[in-house]
Amino acid sequence: MEEIRSLLELHKVVAVTCNQWGDTGKGKFADLFAEFADIIVRGTGGDNAGHTICWKDELGETKELVTHLLPSGILYDSFGKHNIIGSGTVVNPRALIGEIESLKKMGLSYDYLRIALNAKLILPQHILVDRLKESSSGAGKIGTTGKGIGPAYVDHYNRTGLIMNHLLNPDIFVKKLRENLLDKTRLLKTYDPWLVENIFQQEYLESGIYYNAKNIFDVDAIIEKYLAYGKELKDLITDTDSFVRQAVGRLMILLEGAQGALLSIDHGTYPYVTASDCTVAGLAKGAGLNPEDVGLSLGIVKAPYITRVGGGPFPTEMGGDESEKWCNNGWSSRETEDENFFQASVNDAGEFSQGVAIRRAGNEYGKTTKRPRRTGWLDLVLLRHALIYSGPDTILTKVDVLNDCETIKICTAYKYVGPDYQYGSSILKTGCKIDEAIILSDVLEHCQPIYQEFPGWKQSLKGISTFGSLPSELRQIIDFISLETGMNPRIVSTGPERSETIFV
Numbered sequence: 158m159e160e161i162r163s164l165l166e167l168h169k170v171v172a173v174t175c176n177q178w179g180d181t182g183k184g185k186f187a188d189l190f191a192e193f194a195d196i197i198v199r200g201t202g203g204d205n206a207g208h209t210i211c212w213k214d215e216l217g218e219t220k221e222l223v224t225h226l227l228p229s230g231i232l233y234d235s236f237g238k239h240n241i242i243g244s245g246t247v248v249n250p251r252a253l254i255g256e257i258e259s260l261k262k263m264g265l266s267y268d269y270l271r272i273a274l275n276a277k278l279i280l281p282q283h284i285l286v287d288r289l290k291e292s293s294s295g296a297g298k299i300g301t302t303g304k305g306i307g308p309a310y311v312d313h314y315n316r317t318g319l320i321m322n323h324l325l326n327p328d329i330f331v332k333k334l335r336e337n338l339l340d341k342t343r344l345l346k347t348y349d350p351w352l353v354e355n356i357f358q359q360e361y362l363e364s365g366i367y368y369n370a371k372n373i374f375d376v377d378a379i380i381e382k383y384l385a386y387g388k389e390l391k392d393l394i395t396d397t398d399s400f401v402r403q404a405v406g407r408l409m410i411l412l413e414g415a416q417g418a419l420l421s422i423d424h425g426t427y428p429y430v431t432a433s434d435c436t437v438a439g440l441a442k443g444a445g446l447n448p449e450d451v452g453l454s455l456g457i458v459k460a461p462y463i464t465r466v467g468g469g470p471f472p473t474e475m476g477g478d479e480s481e482k483w484c485n486n487g488w489s490s491r492e493t494e495d496e497n498f499f500q501a502s503v504n505d506a507g508e509f510s511q512g513v514a515i516r517r518a519g520n521e522y523g524k525t526t527k528r529p530r531r532t533g534w535l536d537l538v539l540l541r542h543a544l545i546y547s548g549p550d551t552i553l554t555k556v557d558v559l560n561d562c563e564t565i566k567i568c569t570a571y572k573y574v575g576p577d578y579q580y581g582s583s584i585l586k587t588g589c590k591i592d593e594a595i596i597l598s599d600v601l602e603h604c605q606p607i608y609q610e611f612p613g614w615k616q617s618l619k620g621i622s623t624f625g626s627l628p629s630e631l632r633q634i635i636d637f638i639s640l641e642t643g644m645n646p647r648i649v650s651t652g653p654e655r656s657e658t659i660f661v
């Protein structure tokens with residue numbers, strides 16, 4: 158992996174983000190870069206993320222760690238690498254303590270883990286509001302992870318939020334908490350009390366301990382729990398913005414993205430997005446830096462397919478509405494698919510079962526929510542859009558998942574098939590062709606993909622270690638994507654493990 162060391166030495170600050178709707182392998186690459194970086198920083202999102210790291214232990218056994226809030230450089234803590242949860246993140250202290258406990262159980266250290274004192278605090282009311290809103294939204298629901306991410310960012314922008322540092326100042330914490338709850342209590346009184354109580358009883362909200370039948374919130378219970386969390390985390394809470402800023406140019410820094418450009422609140426498929434800007438600009442800011450500090454931005458592209466978790470438009474989804482309904486029905490899982498679709502093949506003529514087969518081949522099931530990830534062909538219209546924000550350098554991951562496909566389809570443009578739509582000064586009419594994304598859900602939901610087909614490579618990629626040795630069919634596809642979008646592939650990933658990485 159000397160190539161990774163060279164990249165870090167040359168560029169000093171490297172960002173790894175995702176050019177799609179998340180789950181592209183950020184964990185794998187954050188872990189790979191962490192070996193040579195001095196500092197690894199998460200700058201956006203919270204425990205809505207699920208980043209997987211795979212490695213072989215001394216006995217050659219495959220091990221896996223899924224991080225949610227912890228940066229994926231945590232395995233290198235014992236080598237003195239600093240892992241930082243930056244100021245742009247939203248932190249649920251209980252979830253973080255849970256992750257730290259899991260590390261301890263695995264015999265892993267976290268001596269150099271630090272949390273930004275100004276990271277935003279997720280409180281029980283955020284989780285409650287997130288879940289209430291979702292369960293009251295019917296078909297149009299976003300399908301959030303239910304972790305309180307959106308409501309915590311809303312409070313930040315509403316200037317009523319709390320930060321990690323407040324946990325260290327009990328009087329200020331209590332005052333701000335009470336102020337924050339005033340509005341919430343008023344709003345919550347308009348909801349069905351049965352539903353409110355029911356959500357409070359969920360395990361993720363500590364099974365009802367924050368519920369008070371008369372006042373909705375048991376404020377004392379929140380105070381007691383959160384101040385205890387503060388005591389537990391106090392040695393980790395510090396001014397990380399200043400630490401990271403001072404390290405620029407001196408130390409090698411890896412910025413670990415969460416979610417993906419298409420889920421960005423500012424540049425994604427709004428409103429079916431998360432609540433932070435998950436592009437490199439948002440990531441740099443949330444790590445305490447300026448975008449100009451980033452020497453190299455690497456955007457990951459799962460290729461040549463794409464997945465999405467939750468609701469929202471997805472023009473290339475295999476099986477369309479049927480797939481969306483199935484994946485979001487609340488009970489489908491890896492197990493139900495293994496049981497019901499064990500005969501599905503990646504070459505099935507029926508798109509729905511082809512999608513299920515690719516999902517099973519790629520193990521595309523949420524690391525955070527266990528939901529099946531909706532699966533579709535690679536969409537170059539959306540990729541062109543994402544590259545505007547992440548820049549041309551990309552990492553292609555999971556190419557091995559399509560090893561058995563006879564034919565690979567790539568979406569190069571859309572045909573608009575909706576009602577007349579006024580888009581600024583122009584009008585979109587049914588039948589018109591779109592090749593630059595209009596990233597509005599109202600438009601995307603009426604877009605039909607136009608595909609170009611390629612022959613598959615039909616072979617295993619195991620053991621291939623140079624770009625030139627990849628099958629010519631696969632290289633042809635990568636060249637086509639590059640030509641069509643302007644991307645510059647730097648790395649190709651052919652499996653979850655560290656060694657399954659090819660530098661272009």
Ligand code: GDP
Pocket residue numbers: 175179180181182183184185206207208209210211519520524554555556557558650651652653654
């Ligand atoms: P993240 O959220 O971007 O970190 O991605 P996730 O961890 O949610 O999902 C990516 C999944 O793909 C994980 O299970 C990884 O171990 C796995 N993975 C990463 N790269 C590759 C690859 O090149 N091939 C295959 N087959 N799996 C990969």
Ligand code: IMO
Pocket residue numbers: 175178179180181205206207208299300301302303304305306307414415416417420429430431432465466467468
């Ligand atoms: P990583 O970092 C995939 C999606 C949710 C939902 C929307 C809003 O593992 O790639 P939120 O709880 O954030 O308010 O949910 O965003 N989402 C993700 N999808 N990967 C993620 O993270 C995601 N984090 C949020 O499914 O559609």
Ligand code: MG
Pocket residue numbers: 179180181206207208209524
């Ligand atoms: Mg993930």
